[in-house]
Amino acid sequence: MWHRLKDLWTHNRYLLIAFVAAICLSGFFSARAISQFVYWADPARQDQTLAGWMTPRYVGKSYDIPPEIILEAFDLQQDGNPRRISLDRLSEEKGISLNDMQTQLDVTVARWRAEQGVLNE
Amino acid sequence: MTDLILTLAADYGVPLLFSVTFLSCLALPVPSSLLMLASGGFAAAGDLSLAAVAVAAFGGAVIGDNLGYWIARRFGPHLTRWLATRPRRAAMRDRSQAFMQKWGGSSVFFSCWLVAPLGPYVNYVSGLTSFSWPRFALWGMAGEVVWVGLYVGLGFLFADNITAISALLSSISGFLVAFVVAVGLGFWLVHVSKARERKRAAQ
Numbered sequence: 505m506w507h508r509l510k511d512l513w514t515h516n517r518y519l520l521i522a523f524v525a526a527i528c529l530s531g532f533f534s535a536r537a538i539s540q541f542v543y544w545a546d547p548a549r550q551d552q553t554l555a556g557w558m559t560p561r562y563v564g565k566s567y568d569i570p571p572e573i574i575l576e577a578f579d580l581q582q583d584g585n586p587r588r589i590s591l592d593r594l595s596e597e598k599g600i601s602l603n604d605m606q607t608q609l610d611v612t613v614a615r616w617r618a619e620q621g622v623l624n625e
Numbered sequence: 626m627t628d629l630i631l632t633l634a635a636d637y638g639v640p641l642l643f644s645v646t647f648l649s650c651l652a653l654p655v656p657s658s659l660l661m662l663a664s665g666g667f668a669a670a671g672d673l674s675l676a677a678v679a680v681a682a683f684g685g686a687v688i689g690d691n692l693g694y695w696i697a698r699r700f701g702p703h704l705t706r707w708l709a710t711r712p713r714r715a716a717m718r719d720r721s722q723a724f725m726q727k728w729g730g731s732s733v734f735f736s737c738w739l740v741a742p743l744g745p746y747v748n749y750v751s752g753l754t755s756f757s758w759p760r761f762a763l764w765g766m767a768g769e770v771v772w773v774g775l776y777v778g779l780g781f782l783f784a785d786n787i788t789a790i791s792a793l794l795s796s797i798s799g800f801l802v803a804f805v806v807a808v809g810l811g812f813w814l815v816h817v818s819k820a821r822e823r824k825r826a827a828q
Contacts, residue, residue: 508818516817523814526807533800540796544789552786557631557663561670566785588672590635 551613554606556592563591567613577612578605630656631787634663638673643681646773650689652745657686658776658798659791665780666787679777686769690737690748694761697752704753722754729756730764737768738775740802744768 512520543549552558552566564574575581578594595602633641642664649657661682668675708714725732729751736747751761776794783790 511821512814512818515821516814519810519814519817523807523810526803526810529803530800530807533796533803537793537796537800540789540793544786544793549789550786552788555628555631555788557628557635559635559667559670559672561672562635562667562784565666565670568785588635588638588667590632592632593636 554591554602554609556590556595556602558591559588560591560594561588563609567609569613569616573612573616577609579608627656627659627788627791630659631663634660634667635672638664638667639677639681642678643685646682646685647689650686650745650748651693652749658741658794661773661776662780662791662794663787665777665782666784668777669781669784675777675781679773682773682777683769686737686773687766690744690765690769691762693745693748694752694758694765697749698755698758699752701753701755718754721750725751725754725756730760733761733764734768737765738772740805741772741798742802743805 509520554563558566560574560578560580561571564571579598591602591605595605600608642660645655645660646657648655661678664673664678664682665675667673668678705718708718732747733751733756736744748761748765750756779790779794780787
């Protein structure tokens with residue numbers, strides 16, 4: 505084993521370095537996968553913070569709330585076909601910052617969830 | 626970067642997905658996995674049609690694979706002549722030809738989805754070594770069905786947190802690629818070392 509490694513180091517140095525690098529990378533990626541799994545499995549992180557790429561309906565999916573609550577939270581009118589629009593565009597059109605949208609959403613969602621809790625009891 | 630791609634996905638939807646899977650199969654560095662996950666997520670939310678997403682991703686991937694194959698097959702002979710000018714290069718070409726004869730089908734299949742980052746290179750090698758096109762096309766399509774089904778399906782299922790699932794999958798995919806490369810290099814190292822030992826014993 506040892507003499508073989510020494511032999512490879514003398515004759516196939518780059519190949520050996522590439523091999524060791526690939527092993528290290530496998531270790532790195534598996535550790536990262538495990539830590540990400542643990543991080544996201546925490547129920548406290550289920551509601552995603554709003555991001556510009558999300559669409560109102562996607563937010564509804566992420567927070568598990570019905571469409572009319574989303575319309576209310578983002579102050580949207582349901583006229584005609586629903587549009588696919590990113591929150592970035594929406595915030596531009598309405599002149600509200602993403603932060604303010606998050607605040608509005610949190611308030612509306614909290615109220616709706618409280619109502620649901622009352623209904624379920 | 627991730628946020629920019631996802632915003633583009635929300636704004637341009639299906640045509641963007643088609644272009645990106647197409648380009649990624651030609652080895653261009655575009656985030657096709659992330660986009661398939663996001664499009665699956667948007668389909669679950671009702672912002673895109675699931676059928677359109679699946680067809681566009683699959684169509685882009687298959688067209689890209691085959692274009693890569695034919696580019697390599699068409700322009701390959703020039704490269705092959707250059708490879709033949711040096712004995713070591715010629716030996717490498719013969720070895721990859723023998724490898725493709727033996728393992729071509731499964732290499733094409735698995736490189737489409739399990740180790741997708743290696744996929745475009747397998748397409749080029751297939752074309753270069755004049756691997757049978759019907760076999761390439763069929764194994765490739767089978768692999769792309771799995772690739773698209775896996776990523777769009779996971780995006781659809783885990784639509785409530787695209788960010789999490791895409792981060793996790795990119796780690797898993799990185800691990801698989803590094804692992805496959807490590808195993809391949811390991812075999813190669815053992816092989817050259819043993820060959821040298823035999824040579825020494827013979828002398």
